[in-house]
Amino acid sequence: MKFQVIPVTPYQQNCSLLWCEKTMEGVVVDPGGDLDRIKQVVQQQGIKLVKIINTHAHLDHVGGVAALAEELDLPIEGPHLEDDFWIQSLPNQAQMMGFPPASTFVPNRWLEQGDDIRFGDEVLEVRHCPGHTPGHVIFFHRETKLAIVGDVLFQGSIGRTDFPRGDFDTLVKSIREQLWTLGDDVSFIPGHGPMSTFGHERKTNPFVSDKNFG
Template identity: 45%
Template structure:
């Protein structure tokens, strides 16, 4: 059985997801955005063995703890798509600008393109390429449990910002239509910030995209 614990980190309250197989206790972290010691303590308290770190995109608040945890656990970093390399390359500079602790550099083991299937124990996750917030943004979808990790593409009642370098508003809207709204309405999604919602709820009520499905 798939288990998930959401751990908000940093002043941005970014949702880092600890995702694990209840039988094997093998785990991955999606968007370890900061506070590596806090995340290590959570993993140890749950008795898990981390197998990989997955990244939706290269922004500081999603990747800030990845370098430190990559070295600590000696695990691969999977994602995002390679167009986000420029964000990961400037993690330390951006952290200094925001007054954050300077993170360790991230070394991506496997860039993603969309369409890949990632495994955690017996569970499969489909990679969905969803540029717009950043040019290399990806999402992770588990069809069996009907859960989508949207990063900063789609939020409850909102959508991702596109005023950062190489952001593109129309591209983001297209990504939401193609990669989020094509999923069943009862699909739950865990976004990078804020509460869990469902695809059906956003189709009806999200003021940025409601009524545009199909």
């Protein structure tokens, strides 16, 4: 599986393109905006997009989902149903934060713990990781040991928990039970900022390092 990260929106949110090298079928993860930039990379790489997948429903991650799905006739998968209230508030979020208009949408498939996502010959495992939002999910590609974790975990930090239905203890539990168990050698694409590995964050991240949980 190949991937390319495309920072979008004024928040520099890491939209990701993932694709199967054999079939060139691919998915776009969290198309929050700047759709022309995303489509340009899709065209440059020769990818046949087959679906949109979402980690969670904050505006900077899903603001472009409805428009892209309609334009390219793509099914939408994710996030978890618990984030539906965020999807319903997208038009108001966009207006309040000065973003381009964003429409609500209904995923073709809500995602749950243990689901998988398939494109070409590739399979992503789905894990439910609430805390930043109640319906946040992450995607794991076991063969390449790559995780796409949205705003659960960052290099040196973790997701905010001061939004509606966010919870710090729940987020820490998600990280330690759903991410760390995948292995220290897993690299991850966060929702913002540079990539890192779970092993590095277990040693150094001030919020969730192992030394905090002796």
